[in-house]
Every structure is written in C-alpha cells, then in structure tokens.
Amino acid sequence: MNLTIQEVLNRAFLFLQHHHREPKVAEILLLHHLQYSKAQLLMELRTSVPQAIYQAFQADLQQHVDTGIPVQHLTGVEQFYGRTFTVNQHVLIPRPETEELVQYVLGEVKQRSQPLRVLDVGTGSGVIAITLKLELPSLAVEAGDISADALAVARLNAEALKADITFRESDFLSEWLNQGEQFDLIVSNPPYISWSQQDDLMDTVKDFDPELALFADQDGLAAYQQIISNAPRLLAKQGCLAFEIGDLQGKQVQALIKNTFPKSDVAIIKDLNGKDRIVFAKKRV
Incomplete structure (x- = not known):
C-alpha cells in the first residue's frame, strides 16, 4: 500500500533531522515531485503518493543527505x-x-x-x-x-x-x-x-x-x-x-x-x- 503525503512527509522530516539537514527540504522536494502548490499539498495530506513519485523523491532526499546538494539544484528553481x-x-x-x-x-x-x-x-x-x-x-x-x-x-x-x-x-x-x-x-x-x-x-x-x-x-x-x-x-x-x-x-x-x-x-x-x-x-x- 502506498504511503499518504502526510506519512511521506513525517518520515522524511525525521530522516532529515537525524542527518542534521533542514526538515523543510522534505516539503520543497515533495511539492516539486508532485507538482503541487502548497495549498494543494495541505488539502491532499491523506492522498497516497504514487510509487514512482515516491521513489524519485526518496532518491533526491538521499542525495541531499549524502552530498549536501542544495534542494534548489534538485528542483532547478x-x-x-x-x-x-x-x-x-x-x-x-x-x-x-x-x-x-x-x-x-x-x-x-x-x-x-x-x-x-x-x-x-x-x-x-x-x-x-x-x-x-x-x-x-x-x-x-x-x-x-x-x-x-x-x-x-x-x-x-x-x-x-x-x-x-x-x-x-x-x-x-x-x-x-x-x-x-x-x-x-x-x-x-x-x-x-x-x-x-x-x-x-x-x-x-x-x-x-x-x-x-x-x-x-x-x-x-x-x-x-x-x-x-x-x-x-x-x-x-x-x-x-x-x-x-x-x-x-x-x-x-x-x-x-x-x-x-x-x-x-x-x-x-x-x-x-x-x-x-x-x-x-x-x-x-
């Protein structure tokens, strides 16, 4: 079963905090991969994240933690x-x-x-x-x-x-x-x-x-x-x-x-x- 947006964010926040990275990176990356606005994200917190999007999100999250690459270089904006x-x-x-x-x-x-x-x-x-x-x-x-x-x-x-x-x-x-x-x-x-x-x-x-x-x-x-x-x-x-x-x-x-x-x-x-x-x-x- 796919995780909801809220579950994905919660796990990502903890992951980033554990590795001494800014937790806000999780939301920025997820907005980017879902192509959502902030308002959409807040309205869809119980919506499941498609597996392909979740995997791409996780890969970027891991790269940020491992290398320090700025989230802006991952999103391009x-x-x-x-x-x-x-x-x-x-x-x-x-x-x-x-x-x-x-x-x-x-x-x-x-x-x-x-x-x-x-x-x-x-x-x-x-x-x-x-x-x-x-x-x-x-x-x-x-x-x-x-x-x-x-x-x-x-x-x-x-x-x-x-x-x-x-x-x-x-x-x-x-x-x-x-x-x-x-x-x-x-x-x-x-x-x-x-x-x-x-x-x-x-x-x-x-x-x-x-x-x-x-x-x-x-x-x-x-x-x-x-x-x-x-x-x-x-x-x-x-x-x-x-x-x-x-x-x-x-x-x-x-x-x-x-x-x-x-x-x-x-x-x-x-x-x-x-x-x-x-x-x-x-x-x-």
Missing part, C-alpha cells in the same frame, strides 16, 4: 520576491537577505523622479536586475557578470519573466567604463566572503555555489574596491551605490565609499536579524 527563478550550479542561490537589499533599493528609487538608469554588477541569476525592472518598469536596467554561464541563466530568467534587461559579459564595470554612459544607481551583491572563511561554510554552500560568486581577496573586500574605485566614471551627479555586505564589513565598505566620494552620505542598514547587511550611498557634488 528558487523563489525570490514572489517569483520563480531558474537556478543551477553556475549561479548563487538567491538568499532572503538579497530580497531585503532589493526592497530597500526600491524604497529609495521610488522617491526619485523617473526614469532612472540602473546597473546591476555581478548579476548571477539576474534576481536583482529582473526584480527591480518588474517592480518599477520605468527603470532602464542593465546587468553584467564575468561568467557567461551565469549570464545564460539570467537571460533565461529575464525572458521567462518578461523583463527587458540589457546584459553584458563583464568583469565588474569594465564593459561600461569606456562607453561614456552614466547610471543613477549601481547595485551589487558581489562575492564578499574571505577565502579564510571557506572551511566555516556549510557543505550546501561551499561545495555547490560557484566560487566566483562567493569568495573575494583582500579579506572579502576586493570586489567592493574594484567597483567603488571605478564608480566615479559611471555614476551620475546625484547617483547612488547599493551593496549587500557581509555582516562585519559595513564600516570598511563605508570607508571605501567615503574615500572615493568624500561628500557622499553613506548609510549602513541592518537586516531582519539585526546584522549589518546593506550599504547605501548617495553621491553629493
């Missing part, structure tokens, strides 16, 4: 700002902290007269650029990444979500520096983890997220240094910079911006967990 994005081994899996960056940026941008030009540096799967464009269609949004594989994912997401974004393969700002272009906002969630912290990361991150998107030299500050040092050539007169940061990097990134833009207003914003997570700067002339 992740939710961000209420939308579904394709993800794979070539891009960083979007985090809730980045949603907070987007939300803060939207709040700031909405106060300014439109239209504005926005550049997303190190776009990865494109979640920042695409979300900004879809939430504020008047924005003219460009995005870049050094990884051609990451850009392929970003373009796929932009097409699927019908977001008009201009993408370029670029090492940080390099492709824009000699174009004579100006942007009202430069936003980035760059690599900011120090190589010395590599062994402290969970296997679901260090063994599967691309190193290009995770680690940076200079104690994790190299990407900020690169972007900020070139920003004067691209940032409009009243332009803004917005960065996601590691929770101990606020003062350092603030100082980098002040060294380059001495008259700028630079704020360090905490995330929902009370940790420094965003640096937002307004250029003053």
Whole structure:
C-alpha cells in the first residue's frame, strides 16, 4: 500500500533531522515531485503518493543527505520576491537577505523622479536586475557578470519573466567604463566572503555555489574596491551605490565609499536579524 503525503512527509522530516539537514527540504522536494502548490499539498495530506513519485523523491532526499546538494539544484528553481527563478550550479542561490537589499533599493528609487538608469554588477541569476525592472518598469536596467554561464541563466530568467534587461559579459564595470554612459544607481551583491572563511561554510554552500560568486581577496573586500574605485566614471551627479555586505564589513565598505566620494552620505542598514547587511550611498557634488 502506498504511503499518504502526510506519512511521506513525517518520515522524511525525521530522516532529515537525524542527518542534521533542514526538515523543510522534505516539503520543497515533495511539492516539486508532485507538482503541487502548497495549498494543494495541505488539502491532499491523506492522498497516497504514487510509487514512482515516491521513489524519485526518496532518491533526491538521499542525495541531499549524502552530498549536501542544495534542494534548489534538485528542483532547478528558487523563489525570490514572489517569483520563480531558474537556478543551477553556475549561479548563487538567491538568499532572503538579497530580497531585503532589493526592497530597500526600491524604497529609495521610488522617491526619485523617473526614469532612472540602473546597473546591476555581478548579476548571477539576474534576481536583482529582473526584480527591480518588474517592480518599477520605468527603470532602464542593465546587468553584467564575468561568467557567461551565469549570464545564460539570467537571460533565461529575464525572458521567462518578461523583463527587458540589457546584459553584458563583464568583469565588474569594465564593459561600461569606456562607453561614456552614466547610471543613477549601481547595485551589487558581489562575492564578499574571505577565502579564510571557506572551511566555516556549510557543505550546501561551499561545495555547490560557484566560487566566483562567493569568495573575494583582500579579506572579502576586493570586489567592493574594484567597483567603488571605478564608480566615479559611471555614476551620475546625484547617483547612488547599493551593496549587500557581509555582516562585519559595513564600516570598511563605508570607508571605501567615503574615500572615493568624500561628500557622499553613506548609510549602513541592518537586516531582519539585526546584522549589518546593506550599504547605501548617495553621491553629493
């Protein structure tokens, strides 16, 4: 006799807890294999799970426990700002902290007269650029990444979500520096983890997220240094910079911006967990 959805979930929760994995993975995987919404799942808890689906679910569950492969790599998607994005081994899996960056940026941008030009540096799967464009269609949004594989994912997401974004393969700002272009906002969630912290990361991150998107030299500050040092050539007169940061990097990134833009207003914003997570700067002339 086939197990019910409730029985499958109960067994999977215990299995994951026993192996020190997140129990919520069970529900995400089962939703994926059943092709159910969360509401459907809750309504069908007494429904039997077909054997073929149960076996495929069990195989993914075992692989996650054995290797640490992120559930998003098994399902091929992740939710961000209420939308579904394709993800794979070539891009960083979007985090809730980045949603907070987007939300803060939207709040700031909405106060300014439109239209504005926005550049997303190190776009990865494109979640920042695409979300900004879809939430504020008047924005003219460009995005870049050094990884051609990451850009392929970003373009796929932009097409699927019908977001008009201009993408370029670029090492940080390099492709824009000699174009004579100006942007009202430069936003980035760059690599900011120090190589010395590599062994402290969970296997679901260090063994599967691309190193290009995770680690940076200079104690994790190299990407900020690169972007900020070139920003004067691209940032409009009243332009803004917005960065996601590691929770101990606020003062350092603030100082980098002040060294380059001495008259700028630079704020360090905490995330929902009370940790420094965003640096937002307004250029003053």
